[in-house]
Amino acid sequence: MENKNYLVSGGSSGIGLSIAARLIERGSQVISLSRSEEKIGRAKQERPEIADKVDFITGDISKPGDVEKIVTYVEEKYGVLHGLVNNAGVLTKGTIETISLEDWQFTLDVNLTGPYILTKALLPFLRKAEGASVVNISSVAGLKPGTSVAYSVSKAGLDMLTRFLAGDLGPYDIRVNSVNPGLVRTHIHLDNRVIEDREAYKAMLEKARPRYPLGKIGMPEDISSAVTFLLSDEAKWITGSILTVDGGVMVENDLIPPKNTHKS
Template sequence: MVTGGSSGIGMAISKKLADQENWHIVSLSRSQKKIDRAIEQVPELKNKVEFITGDVSKQDECERVFSMLNKKYGLLHALVNNAGVVTWGGLEMIAVEEWNTMININLSGPFMLTKAVLPLLKKAHGASVVNISSIASMHPGTSVAYSVSKAGLDMLTEYLAGDLGPYKIRVNSINPGLVKTNLHLDNKVFTDKDDYLVMLDKAVARYPIGRIGDPGDIASLTSFLCSDEASWINGAIIKADGGATLFNDLIPPKKV
C-alpha cells in the first residue's frame, strides 16, 4: 500500500514497486480528480495500481482500509506512508487550523494507518514500512508546521523500528530534498506556475550535485528499502537530497 499514489513521489513509487517487485499496489488518496489526472498522464497506471479513495487523517477511514485489505488480500508486505501536504510560514503566519491539518495528515496519518494495518503487516513475516519525511525535519525550513510534522514522523520511524522489529517489520524513513512534483502548486504554496519554476531554478544552486530531485530518485530508494536486500536496515533516517543539507557556500564555486 502506498498513500498518495495519485501524484508526484507516491505515483513514481507505485509504478516502481509494480514494475520491479511485481507487486499488487493499492494507492490511497482523497481526490478522484487527481487519480484521473495521474491515469491521464501515465495510462499504464490503470492496470498496475488499484486506486482507492480515503483520507489518512481520519481514523475511521484508516480502519475501513484495513477491513478492505483484510477481506481482499489477508496480508500486507509493505506500507509506504507517503501522503503529505505542505504549507508556508512561521508562527505569526500560520493559522491554528492549518497547523492541525498539517499534523493530522503528515504525522497522525502515518500513525493511524500503520496502527490500523498492523495485523496484516504481521502476517507477511517480514514486512517493510517506509515513511516519506523531508530534510525539513532536520532544520527549520519554510514552514513551522511542516518541519515539526516531519520531525515527529522521524521519531515515529525510530520508535516503531524498535517496537515492531520483533514482528520482523522494518520501519525506515526517507528524507527528500526539493523534488519537482505537484506539492507546492496543488497546496497553493505557489499560485503562479512561473514563480514556482523560478524557485526551482534558484534552488539548484544549493544542490552540490547540480540538480533538484526527481520522483524516481525517491522511488528507487523506497523499492530497495521494501526489498529483502534491505533486510537488516531498520530505523534508518535516510537523506535523499543531492547533498543539499551539506551545502557549503565557503567552498569556491567550480567551473564545470
C-alpha cells in the same frame, strides 16, 4: 517483490505515483490510497501504462473512520501486506507569526498523525508477512528548519515515529525506515497553493538549484528507487534509519560553492 502486496498512501501523485510504478514493474500488487478522484484521473493520464494495474482507492489517512473502511477492504481483498509506504503529505506556509492554528493542526494531522493511524491500523496485515517493511516519506525539512514551521515540525515528528516504531516492531520482523527527500519536482507546491503559479514555481526551483551540490533538483524517480530498495529484502538488516535522498543539500556549505551546474 513479485506477487507481494504494498499499500502506498498518496500514490496518485508525484513521489507516491513513482513508487507505485516501480512496484508494479517488479510484479507487485499496489494499493494507492488518496483523497480525490481528480488526482487519480490525473495519475492515470500521466502514467497510462499502470492505470489499470494500481488499485486506486479513496480515503483520508487522517480520518480514523476512513482508515477503518480501508482496513476492511485490505482484509477482504488482500489479507496480508508486505509493505506500507506512508507517503501522503501536505505542505502549508507560514512562520509562528503567520500560520493559523487550523493550518498547523491540518499539517500535523496529515503528515504525522496520519502515518500513526494508518500504520497502527494495518499492523495485523504487516505482521502476517514474513519481514514486512514500512517506509515513511519525511523531508530534509525534518532534519533542519525549512519550508515552514508546521511542515518541519511534522516531519521531525515523523522521523522520531520511524525510530520508535523500528524498536517497537523489530520483534515482529517488521522494519521501519525513513526517506528524507530534498526538493523534488512534483505537484505538491501548486496543488497545496503554497506557490501561486507555474512561473513562480519555476523561479523557486531555479533559486534553490545552486544550493544542491549535485547541481540538480530531484525527480520522483530519485526518491522511489531508494524506497523500493528499503522495501526489498536487499535491505533486510536496515531498520530505524533516516536516509537523506537530497542531491547533497544537507551538506551544502556557503564556503564551498557547488561546482556542478547541470540543469534538471
